[in-house]
Amino acid sequence: MSRLSLSLCFLALLLSAASSRAATVAVLPLQDVTVSRNGVNYTLTGYVRRELGTRGFTLVAEPRIMEFLVRHRIRTLGRLGSHLVEAAGRELQADLLLQGTVCQLQERPAPAVSLSLELIRTSDAATVWANTDALSASDLTSLLGLNDPGNLGDLYAVFFPRLLATIPAEVPPAPEAGTLLDIDSVILLPRHVRPGNEVSCRVRIRDMEQRITELPQLVARVGKREYPLSPDPDGYYLVARWPAADTPGEYTVSLAGRWASGRTEHAVIGSYVVDDHAPEVQLHLVGREIDGKVFFSDRLIIIPTLGDPEPVRRWEVLVIDADDEVIVRQGAAQRLPRRLTWRGQTTLGTLAPDGEYTVVFRVWDRTGLSSSASSDVSFRRTPPDISIDLVQEGRRLTVKLARNSGMPLAYWWMKVFAPDGALLRLAEGQQLPAHFSLEPAGKPEAAPLESLLVAADILGNRIRKKIKDLRRISIQDEAGEMELEKEWLEEF
Amino acid sequence: MNRLGRLGAMIIILLLAGCGRQVPALYRFADLPVRGTCRVALLPLVDKGGYPGGAEILSRVLLSELVTSGHFQVLREGDVLELYRQLLLYPNRQPNQEQLRIIGGRLGVGLFIGGDILEMREVKSTPAPETGLTMILRIYDGSSGRLLWTTYHRRRGSRYQKVLHFGRINTITGLARRMTREVVRLWRDEGMQPCTR
Numbered sequence: 001m002s003r004l005s006l007s008l009c010f011l012a013l014l015l016s017a018a019s020s021r022a023a024t025v026a027v028l029p030l031q032d033v034t035v036s037r038n039g040v041n042y043t044l045t046g047y048v049r050r051e052l053g054t055r056g057f058t059l060v061a062e063p064r065i066m067e068f069l070v071r072h073r074i075r076t077l078g079r080l081g082s083h084l085v086e087a088a089g090r091e092l093q094a095d096l097l098l099q100g101t102v103c104q105l106q107e108r109p110a111p112a113v114s115l116s117l118e119l120i121r122t123s124d125a126a127t128v129w130a131n132t133d134a135l136s137a138s139d140l141t142s143l144l145g146l147n148d149p150g151n152l153g154d155l156y157a158v159f160f161p162r163l164l165a166t167i168p169a170e171v172p173p174a175p176e177a178g179t180l181l182d183i184d185s186v187i188l189l190p191r192h193v194r195p196g197n198e199v200s201c202r203v204r205i206r207d208m209e210q211r212i213t214e215l216p217q218l219v220a221r222v223g224k225r226e227y228p229l230s231p232d233p234d235g236y237y238l239v240a241r242w243p244a245a246d247t248p249g250e251y252t253v254s255l256a257g258r259w260a261s262g263r264t265e266h267a268v269i270g271s272y273v274v275d276d277h278a279p280e281v282q283l284h285l286v287g288r289e290i291d292g293k294v295f296f297s298d299r300l301i302i303i304p305t306l307g308d309p310e311p312v313r314r315w316e317v318l319v320i321d322a323d324d325e326v327i328v329r330q331g332a333a334q335r336l337p338r339r340l341t342w343r344g345q346t347t348l349g350t351l352a353p354d355g356e357y358t359v360v361f362r363v364w365d366r367t368g369l370s371s372s373a374s375s376d377v378s379f380r381r382t383p384p385d386i387s388i389d390l391v392q393e394g395r396r397l398t399v400k401l402a403r404n405s406g407m408p409l410a411y412w413w414m415k416v417f418a419p420d421g422a423l424l425r426l427a428e429g430q431q432l433p434a435h436f437s438l439e440p441a442g443k444p445e446a447a448p449l450e451s452l453l454v455a456a457d458i459l460g461n462r463i464r465k466k467i468k469d470l471r472r473i474s475i476q477d478e479a480g481e482m483e484l485e486k487e488w489l490e491e492f
Numbered sequence: 493m494n495r496l497g498r499l500g501a502m503i504i505i506l507l508l509a510g511c512g513r514q515v516p517a518l519y520r521f522a523d524l525p526v527r528g529t530c531r532v533a534l535l536p537l538v539d540k541g542g543y544p545g546g547a548e549i550l551s552r553v554l555l556s557e558l559v560t561s562g563h564f565q566v567l568r569e570g571d572v573l574e575l576y577r578q579l580l581l582y583p584n585r586q587p588n589q590e591q592l593r594i595i596g597g598r599l600g601v602g603l604f605i606g607g608d609i610l611e612m613r614e615v616k617s618t619p620a621p622e623t624g625l626t627m628i629l630r631i632y633d634g635s636s637g638r639l640l641w642t643t644y645h646r647r648r649g650s651r652y653q654k655v656l657h658f659g660r661i662n663t664i665t666g667l668a669r670r671m672t673r674e675v676v677r678l679w680r681d682e683g684m685q686p687c688t689r
Contacts, residue, residue, distance in 0.1 A: 033545030081570030103549040103665045109616055114665035116552035127566055130559040132552055134665035138620040185578055268597025271590055
């Protein structure tokens with residue numbers, strides 16, 4: 001054999017040895033969800049590294065991996081994105097990247113471990129192998145209990161070879177991939193727009209500054225219309241702006257890239273809604289309805305609803321008095337409230353006088369279009385005004401009751417007590433005027449007749465009058481003789 | 493048979509029918525696309541099970557089973573989460589159809605797989621832990637975001653016990669692995685096409 005032939009054979013051997021070299025694997029520290037989402041388990045990472053080493057893989061040194069993690073500020077392991085995987089391939093000169101998650105790890109009561117591993121080809125960030133395995137000491141319990149595992153160390157001896165048993169010795173190379181639109185971020189604003197208003201789309205392509213000359217011709221496509229993207233003054237984004245269409249509806253925006261070779265690539269990047277009508281708001285007031293008019297004394301429930309429900313940007317409720325003065329103004333920039341309660345107080349905290357009011361509810365949708373609804377309400381907080389008149393004929397006393405003003409009554413009752421405290425007469429009813437009679441024993445000018453009058457109108461306004469001497473009402477004005485009770489007294 | 497007896501028999505039949513429901517159960521809302529079903533993206537699972545790290549565990553198990561059993565191209569979870577961040581989505585919330593369409597368009601996804609963990613538990617007991625998992629996995633169209641299939645699965649670890657303690661699944665990860673394998677097998681039997689190698 002000639003010298004040249006020998007050299008060729010030697011070269012061929014060298015080439016074959018080089019082509020079958022062990023793949024270089026970067027083993028990332030394992031994420032440990034038994035600790036937290038950001039937990040790391042170095043112990044089990046060490047076991048995985050040792051097991052991979054026995055299978056002929058070349059491992060990237062741990063300090064280099066740590067430097068990579070620090071450099072890229074990777075805080076959560078187990079879920080690296082494509083760009084970080086590809087960066088790991090470049091910076092660590094690794095063919096493959098192994099990341100994994102410790103799913104379970106417990107020493108007691110029965111030792112158990114479970115681990116999920118994923119082998120990723122760094123050239124295209126594709127997962128080429130993945131396995132999840134779990135092992136509990138209970139799985140290895142034998143009938144006679146001989147050599148049963150007693151701790152996690154015993155389990156590891158079985159677990160790791162089993163977990164990595166199917167890992168491929170060789171990984172096929174990544175298929176040839178065409179240049180892709182590598183979108184880093186998209187800002188499409190506004191999300192809801194009125195017809196004719198401007199829509200802007202800002203797109204950033206990953207590593208745009210370095211690839212600016214290689215980028216395809218980019219256009220934002222809405223329906224059949226196309227809007228070319230051009231760099232903004234800072235050169236950070238590619239920007240396109242266009243007026244929103246006149247027809248309401250949802251419009252999908254896609255990014256189209258036309259490469260010099262003629263190839264075109266599309267990607268949906270977002271959508272916006274053209275809205276040309278204000279939300280239809282309806283107002284429902286819950287109070288006491290009399291002859292089609294709403295009355296309340298204590299609280300008014302205000303329920304706003306939308307005819308065609310949609311998210312709102314903000315809302316406002318106003319209460320306007322008879323002089324067109326706004327006495328209550330309240331609102332919020334959030335969803336429509338299910339119900340509001342007005343207790344008759346102004347925004348300043350004082351109680352509004354009895355009278356007629358208008359409640360106005362206004363709402364703005366996401367495009368800023370607004371609509372309002374209003375409803376009248378009558379606020380009546382004054383208790384019923386009841387006059388008492390007494391007519392005396394010999395021993396017989398006739399008490400006459402009348403309603404001077406206020407809302408219709410719900411009920412009234414009056415008790416007249418004898419001087420010894422015994423109940424002489426109880427009269428009651430639902431309407432006034434009314435009268436009733438009684439005949440107290442003894443002389444008319446004898447001891448006073450104490451009385452109690454209670455009445456409530458249909459709104460719940462209640463009056464309670466204690467009369468020290470019923471007889472004296474007929475002789476002199478009731479001033480000083482009647483007092484409006486404020487404390488609860490035994491009525492029965 | 494008197495009326496009470498007939499009522500009792502009916503209750504027993506209903507109970508037996510309830511116990512015997514076939515799981516995993518697949519509900520079809522639309523057919524899978526003819527092409528492009530092998531490139532899938534896993535959406536973060538909505539965890540209602542209360543097991544610590546339950547969503548991460550089931551997600552990793554599902555990824556393993558899809559890669560191993562079906563030769564599916566599973567996109568990087570980090571890429572999906574990056575788009576969640578851009579679209580201001582919480583990882584524990586299911587994106588709506590429009591958001592799925594955007595994610596699908598950006599990543600070139602054939603199918604999305606997401607779902608809910610309804611129950612996930614591992615109770616320490618003697619002689620072995622009691623494990624249980626109930627989940628719903630959903631398949632969405634990658635280009636339209638439309639819901640295509642829903643699969644319900646529920647099992648206890650003791651369900652797989654054969655003789656004595658043999659066959660029993662003693663870890664929640666083991667149970668998740670077994671159940672997802674059954675679900676993936678069902679999907680493939682029902683026409684979900686794997687990648688051609």
